[in-house]
Amino acid sequence: DTAVSQTPKYLVTQMGNDKSIKCEQNLGHDTMYWYKQDSKKFLKIMFSYNNKELIINETVPNRFSPKSPDKAHLNLHINSLELGDSAVYFCASSDISGGGGSSGYTFGSGTRLTVV
Protein backbone atom coordinates (compact mmCIF):
# COMPACT_ATOMS: atom_id res chain seq x y z
CA ASP A 1 0.00 0.00 0.00
CA THR A 2 1.30 3.42 -0.98
CA ALA A 3 1.54 5.67 2.08
CA VAL A 4 1.08 9.00 0.28
CA SER A 5 -0.36 8.76 -3.20
CA GLN A 6 -0.82 11.53 -5.72
CA THR A 7 -2.71 11.58 -8.97
CA PRO A 8 -1.98 12.20 -11.70
CA LYS A 9 1.73 11.51 -11.94
CA TYR A 10 2.06 13.59 -15.10
CA LEU A 11 -0.09 16.48 -16.23
CA VAL A 12 0.36 18.42 -19.47
CA THR A 13 -2.04 21.26 -20.09
CA GLN A 14 -2.40 24.54 -21.93
CA MET A 15 -2.09 27.97 -20.44
CA GLY A 16 -5.32 29.30 -19.01
CA ASN A 17 -6.73 25.90 -18.13
CA ASP A 18 -7.84 24.82 -14.66
CA LYS A 19 -6.50 21.58 -13.22
CA SER A 20 -6.53 19.61 -9.98
CA ILE A 21 -4.06 17.30 -8.29
CA LYS A 22 -5.27 14.84 -5.69
CA CYS A 23 -3.44 13.49 -2.68
CA GLU A 24 -4.34 10.80 -0.19
CA GLN A 25 -2.45 9.41 2.78
CA ASN A 26 -3.20 6.20 4.65
CA LEU A 27 -0.79 6.80 7.52
CA GLY A 28 -3.29 8.36 9.90
CA HIS A 29 -1.24 11.55 9.97
CA ASP A 30 -2.78 14.80 11.16
CA THR A 31 -0.97 17.20 8.88
CA MET A 32 -0.65 17.36 5.11
CA TYR A 33 1.36 19.65 2.88
CA TRP A 34 1.92 20.75 -0.67
CA TYR A 35 5.47 21.49 -1.78
CA LYS A 36 6.62 22.79 -5.14
CA GLN A 37 9.90 21.73 -6.73
CA ASP A 38 11.07 24.01 -9.50
CA SER A 39 13.26 23.24 -12.48
CA LYS A 40 16.39 23.76 -10.37
CA LYS A 41 15.16 21.14 -7.89
CA PHE A 42 14.47 23.75 -5.20
CA LEU A 43 11.69 22.66 -2.86
CA LYS A 44 9.43 25.17 -1.18
CA ILE A 45 6.34 24.73 0.94
CA MET A 46 3.05 26.04 -0.42
CA PHE A 47 0.40 24.99 2.07
CA SER A 48 -0.14 22.92 5.16
CA TYR A 49 -3.36 21.60 6.64
CA ASN A 50 -3.87 20.19 10.10
CA ASN A 51 -7.04 18.17 10.53
CA LYS A 52 -8.69 19.87 7.55
CA GLU A 53 -7.72 23.34 8.77
CA LEU A 54 -5.41 25.57 6.71
CA ILE A 55 -2.35 26.41 8.77
CA ILE A 56 0.31 27.61 6.36
CA ASN A 57 -0.26 29.60 3.19
CA GLU A 58 3.15 30.56 1.99
CA THR A 59 2.39 33.59 -0.21
CA VAL A 60 1.09 31.45 -3.00
CA PRO A 61 -0.99 33.15 -5.73
CA ASN A 62 -4.69 32.80 -5.06
CA ARG A 63 -5.02 30.88 -8.33
CA PHE A 64 -3.88 27.96 -6.16
CA SER A 65 -6.61 26.69 -3.86
CA PRO A 66 -6.05 23.70 -1.61
CA LYS A 67 -8.98 21.74 -0.28
CA SER A 68 -9.00 19.13 2.46
CA PRO A 69 -12.29 17.21 2.67
CA ASP A 70 -10.90 15.10 5.51
CA LYS A 71 -7.57 14.68 7.19
CA ALA A 72 -6.55 11.90 4.83
CA HIS A 73 -6.99 13.97 1.68
CA LEU A 74 -5.51 17.22 0.43
CA ASN A 75 -6.22 18.32 -3.11
CA LEU A 76 -4.73 21.22 -5.02
CA HIS A 77 -6.74 23.11 -7.59
CA ILE A 78 -5.03 25.56 -9.90
CA ASN A 79 -6.94 28.12 -11.93
CA SER A 80 -5.77 29.92 -15.05
CA LEU A 81 -2.54 28.00 -15.36
CA GLU A 82 0.57 29.93 -16.35
CA LEU A 83 3.86 28.80 -17.86
CA GLY A 84 5.61 29.52 -14.57
CA ASP A 85 3.43 26.97 -12.81
CA SER A 86 5.35 24.18 -14.53
CA ALA A 87 7.02 22.24 -11.75
CA VAL A 88 6.81 19.04 -9.74
CA TYR A 89 4.26 19.26 -6.94
CA PHE A 90 4.76 17.03 -3.94
CA CYS A 91 2.21 16.14 -1.36
CA ALA A 92 3.47 15.15 2.09
CA SER A 93 2.11 14.22 5.48
CA SER A 94 3.51 14.17 8.98
CA ASP A 95 2.61 12.79 12.34
CA ILE A 96 3.04 15.61 14.79
CA SER A 97 1.94 13.70 17.82
CA GLY A 98 4.70 13.69 20.38
CA GLY A 99 5.64 17.22 19.49
CA GLY A 100 7.22 18.98 16.64
CA GLY A 101 6.70 16.60 13.76
CA SER A 102 9.78 14.77 14.85
CA SER A 103 8.78 11.66 12.99
CA GLY A 104 9.58 13.38 9.76
CA TYR A 105 7.55 13.79 6.68
CA THR A 106 6.37 11.19 4.18
CA PHE A 107 6.30 12.44 0.62
CA GLY A 108 4.29 11.30 -2.34
CA SER A 109 6.02 10.53 -5.62
CA GLY A 110 5.11 13.88 -7.13
CA THR A 111 3.02 15.28 -9.95
CA ARG A 112 4.97 16.72 -12.86
CA LEU A 113 2.92 19.61 -14.24
CA THR A 114 3.87 21.00 -17.62
CA VAL A 115 2.05 24.06 -18.88
CA VAL A 116 2.39 24.71 -22.62
Place this chain on the structure above:
Amino acid sequence: AQSVTQLGSHVSVSEGALVLLRCNYSSSVPPYLFWYVQYPNQGLQLLLKYTSAATLVKGINGFEAEFKKSETSFHLTKPSAHMSDAAEYFCAVSDTLDFGNEKLTFGTGTRLTIIP
Protein backbone atom coordinates in the same frame (compact mmCIF):
# COMPACT_ATOMS: atom_id res chain seq x y z
CA ALA B 1 13.93 32.67 9.83
CA GLN B 2 15.48 29.31 9.19
CA SER B 3 17.71 28.44 6.28
CA VAL B 4 19.87 25.63 4.97
CA THR B 5 23.02 25.80 2.91
CA GLN B 6 24.33 22.77 1.09
CA LEU B 7 27.88 23.22 -0.09
CA GLY B 8 28.46 21.68 -3.47
CA SER B 9 25.61 21.19 -5.89
CA HIS B 10 27.46 18.24 -7.40
CA VAL B 11 29.68 15.71 -5.63
CA SER B 12 31.42 12.79 -7.33
CA VAL B 13 33.04 9.94 -5.45
CA SER B 14 34.47 6.61 -6.50
CA GLU B 15 32.66 3.43 -5.61
CA GLY B 16 33.88 2.31 -2.21
CA ALA B 17 35.09 5.76 -1.20
CA LEU B 18 33.81 7.95 1.61
CA VAL B 19 30.71 10.03 0.91
CA LEU B 20 30.55 13.44 2.58
CA LEU B 21 27.69 15.82 1.82
CA ARG B 22 27.78 19.12 3.66
CA CYS B 23 24.89 20.94 5.25
CA ASN B 24 24.89 24.06 7.41
CA TYR B 25 21.76 25.49 8.94
CA SER B 26 20.53 28.67 10.49
CA SER B 27 17.75 28.61 13.05
CA SER B 28 16.65 30.89 15.88
CA VAL B 29 15.56 27.96 18.04
CA PRO B 30 16.89 24.43 18.48
CA PRO B 31 16.28 22.81 15.13
CA TYR B 32 15.03 19.55 13.85
CA LEU B 33 17.22 18.47 10.94
CA PHE B 34 16.59 16.01 8.17
CA TRP B 35 18.29 14.43 5.19
CA TYR B 36 16.18 13.25 2.29
CA VAL B 37 17.17 11.39 -0.86
CA GLN B 38 15.46 11.73 -4.21
CA TYR B 39 16.05 9.15 -6.93
CA PRO B 40 15.27 10.18 -10.52
CA ASN B 41 11.57 10.78 -11.12
CA GLN B 42 10.69 9.75 -7.61
CA GLY B 43 9.57 11.43 -4.42
CA LEU B 44 11.68 12.20 -1.40
CA GLN B 45 12.64 9.45 1.00
CA LEU B 46 13.71 10.18 4.55
CA LEU B 47 17.29 9.06 5.20
CA LEU B 48 17.61 10.22 8.79
CA LYS B 49 16.54 12.90 11.22
CA TYR B 50 17.91 14.75 14.24
CA THR B 51 15.37 15.69 16.89
CA SER B 52 17.49 16.73 19.87
CA ALA B 53 18.39 13.25 21.03
CA ALA B 54 21.77 11.71 20.14
CA THR B 55 23.96 14.01 18.08
CA LEU B 56 25.16 11.16 15.88
CA VAL B 57 22.21 9.91 13.91
CA LYS B 58 22.16 6.70 11.95
CA GLY B 59 19.86 6.33 9.00
CA ILE B 60 18.99 3.92 6.27
CA ASN B 61 21.35 2.53 3.62
CA GLY B 62 24.41 2.98 5.85
CA PHE B 63 24.21 6.78 6.05
CA GLU B 64 24.77 8.78 9.20
CA ALA B 65 24.96 12.43 10.14
CA GLU B 66 26.36 14.32 13.09
CA PHE B 67 24.71 17.38 14.59
CA LYS B 68 27.34 19.94 15.62
CA LYS B 69 25.74 22.92 17.29
CA SER B 70 28.97 24.91 17.52
CA GLU B 71 29.44 24.61 13.77
CA THR B 72 25.71 24.75 12.92
CA SER B 73 26.33 21.74 10.72
CA PHE B 74 24.64 18.46 9.94
CA HIS B 75 26.88 16.74 7.41
CA LEU B 76 25.87 13.43 5.87
CA THR B 77 28.40 10.64 5.55
CA LYS B 78 28.69 7.07 4.37
CA PRO B 79 31.94 5.12 4.76
CA SER B 80 31.77 3.30 1.44
CA ALA B 81 29.82 4.54 -1.58
CA HIS B 82 27.73 2.17 -3.63
CA MET B 83 26.51 2.68 -7.17
CA SER B 84 22.93 2.69 -5.88
CA ASP B 85 23.69 5.81 -3.80
CA ALA B 86 23.65 7.99 -6.92
CA ALA B 87 20.79 10.43 -6.35
CA GLU B 88 19.91 13.96 -5.24
CA TYR B 89 20.25 14.63 -1.52
CA PHE B 90 18.42 17.35 0.36
CA CYS B 91 19.11 18.70 3.80
CA ALA B 92 16.16 20.32 5.56
CA VAL B 93 15.43 22.13 8.81
CA SER B 94 12.27 22.57 10.83
CA ASP B 95 12.38 24.86 13.84
CA THR B 96 8.87 25.37 15.08
CA LEU B 97 7.25 23.39 17.81
CA ASP B 98 3.74 24.57 17.06
CA PHE B 99 1.49 21.76 16.09
CA GLY B 100 0.55 22.02 12.45
CA ASN B 101 2.57 25.18 11.91
CA GLU B 102 5.67 23.35 10.88
CA LYS B 103 7.38 23.57 7.59
CA LEU B 104 10.51 22.10 6.19
CA THR B 105 12.98 24.53 4.71
CA PHE B 106 15.14 22.73 2.20
CA GLY B 107 18.62 23.29 0.91
CA THR B 108 19.19 23.47 -2.80
CA GLY B 109 20.26 19.84 -3.00
CA THR B 110 23.46 17.97 -3.82
CA ARG B 111 23.64 15.60 -6.74
CA LEU B 112 25.80 12.61 -5.84
CA THR B 113 27.49 10.76 -8.68
CA ILE B 114 29.30 7.47 -8.09
CA ILE B 115 32.25 6.69 -10.32
CA PRO B 116 32.68 2.97 -11.04
